[in-house]
Amino acid sequence: MSENMYIARSSHKDALERGEYGGAVTSILQCALETGKIDGVVTVKAKNDNRYTGVPVLITTPEQLLETAGSLHCSTPNISRFVKEYLDGASTMKLAVVGKPCDIRAIIELQKRERIDVDNVILIGLNCTGTMSPTTAKRMFTEEFEVDPDSIVKEDIDEGMLTIVLKDGTKKSRDLTELEERGYGRRENCRRCDINIPRMADLACGKWGAEDEEKKSTFIEICSEKGKNLIDETIKKGFIEVKEPREESLQRRKKKDEAEVERAEKWKTRDFKIFQELNQSERLNYWISEFNKCIKCYGCRDACPICHCKECILEAKRGFVDKGEVPPDIMFPLTRLSHVADSCVNCGQCQDVCPMELPLSLLCSFLNRELTEIFQYTPGIDIEERPPLTTTTEGELQIQDTFLDISSLTEK
Amino acid sequence: MYEPKIIGFLCNWCSYAAADLAGTSRIQYPSNMRAVRVMCSSRIDPEHVLRAFLNGIDGVLIAGCHPGDCHYLSGNYKTKRKYLLLRKMLKQFGINPERVRLEWCSSAEGGKFAQVVTEMTEDLRKLGPAKIGEGD
Numbered sequence: 001m002s003e004n005m006y007i008a009r010s011s012h013k014d015a016l017e018r019g020e021y022g023g024a025v026t027s028i029l030q031c032a033l034e035t036g037k038i039d040g041v042v043t044v045k046a047k048n049d050n051r052y053t054g055v056p057v058l059i060t061t062p063e064q065l066l067e068t069a070g071s072l073h074c075s076t077p078n079i080s081r082f083v084k085e086y087l088d089g090a091s092t093m094k095l096a097v098v099g100k101p102c103d104i105r106a107i108i109e110l111q112k113r114e115r116i117d118v119d120n121v122i123l124i125g126l127n128c129t130g131t132m133s134p135t136t137a138k139r140m141f142t143e144e145f146e147v148d149p150d151s152i153v154k155e156d157i158d159e160g161m162l163t164i165v166l167k168d169g170t171k172k173s174r175d176l177t178e179l180e181e182r183g184y185g186r187r188e189n190c191r192r193c194d195i196n197i198p199r200m201a202d203l204a205c206g207k208w209g210a211e212d213e214e215k216k217s218t219f220i221e222i223c224s225e226k227g228k229n230l231i232d233e234t235i236k237k238g239f240i241e242v243k244e245p246r247e248e249s250l251q252r253r254k255k256k257d258e259a260e261v262e263r264a265e266k267w268k269t270r271d272f273k274i275f276q277e278l279n280q281s282e283r284l285n286y287w288i289s290e291f292n293k294c295i296k297c298y299g300c301r302d303a304c305p306i307c308h309c310k311e312c313i314l315e316a317k318r319g320f321v322d323k324g325e326v327p328p329d330i331m332f333p334l335t336r337l338s339h340v341a342d343s344c345v346n347c348g349q350c351q352d353v354c355p356m357e358l359p360l361s362l363l364c365s366f367l368n369r370e371l372t373e374i375f376q377y378t379p380g381i382d383i384e385e386r387p388p389l390t391t392t393t394e395g396e397l398q399i400q401d402t403f404l405d406i407s408s409l410t411e412k
Numbered sequence: 413m414y415e416p417k418i419i420g421f422l423c424n425w426c427s428y429a430a431a432d433l434a435g436t437s438r439i440q441y442p443s444n445m446r447a448v449r450v451m452c453s454s455r456i457d458p459e460h461v462l463r464a465f466l467n468g469i470d471g472v473l474i475a476g477c478h479p480g481d482c483h484y485l486s487g488n489y490k491t492k493r494k495y496l497l498l499r500k501m502l503k504q505f506g507i508n509p510e511r512v513r514l515e516w517c518s519s520a521e522g523g524k525f526a527q528v529v530t531e532m533t534e535d536l537r538k539l540g541p542a543k544i545g546e547g548d
Contacts, residue, residue: 284506334459
């Protein structure tokens, strides 16, 4: 396995300084841009240097890339929709897309639905242990850390601790679970997320496994042929220096991943408990009262990476949902749910954008987990696997018993 | 006697013809089912069924072609998968999943169709009117 893993460091001074951990990702992208392997990079940039408003940007020159180096933990940009809506799904240009595991999974789901070109996109995944919504983060920094939110130059979430670094160099650390118990900390969906290393991307880059290095470095795991070519080229052109990771580093990386998965499981059990605790009548009443808050802003539909139809059935002109009716017919949330539940990547965008704060992501990821048990399908991992509700397997079509026993279905 | 209301989503190519055959063959079955013809059973998404329940229906029958006989080759396999999602959603929204039935009826099975509707009506009579919050 270890020939697929590198500890990398940029050989470029500026990238070393500005990058989060040795600037390797920045240098890989610079190399790809300079050699013409790609036409542009989609990444996230702090708008007006404000860490709380990260927006997706398209970068086309290596110099501009430096401005986007470093990570932002307090903004939730919708990268997959950006590529699909504003860059024509990468149909006209070759792109490298940098994103968190959920962004990468969303892009893979859109590629399955032929909304983003498969061949034109190189996916560069970044390890992620969660992001925070900007408002919660600001409130937390003011109330809990007692610092001015604008004086923060860096955040980090690792080993259950949230660490911030201020302009004057002081560091402050707090226990994340304790903060989250009180309603601060990461977004709900991030707490439940158990995919920390984006192995579904072409390259998975991050800090885990490179902490022991003397100089700040990035741990890179190569996950595909495309990723391997890109790395080989970057090394050959001298943009990054690499070495092999030691066995202890690999062990440490694995342990950290396992610890995060365990933490996510705890949150899942806790969050999903409300569904089990409510009895059946309370359950329906709960959801109806929630759905009655809906103001039909179509925000969830517009933010969801899985909602890919060119003509949405929920538009008034299609005749299923009446024009101007607020709260909308129950068909509105239910249609959304049944259309996306099988492929939900738990990105949390629906809940982020909802002005009425409906627990949409919670419901969707809960149903998705139940479906995953039945279909053994995890969304956004393998591009060859089709979404389970719109596919049939070869095996199914060859079933000799045409009087397929329906009782076997109800047991599940 | 309590008469349950059933909505039947019938596939144009098989089950609707089966219902037709039951009629022309003068096979008696309860009149509790209201038929809705759909071009394929896989047209029925979970939200249609849930909406029917919220509007006061007591049971839903989804009937399509036998596996392998679908007019669109694989529609009924998708119905089967959607049916699994439907059952999960019904449970989540507090409706007894036993009120929904998926059946395969070919156009030659008028007898089977009549039997399914009879059975379903009997079952629903026992369950009583669909109330929010039953089935715990």
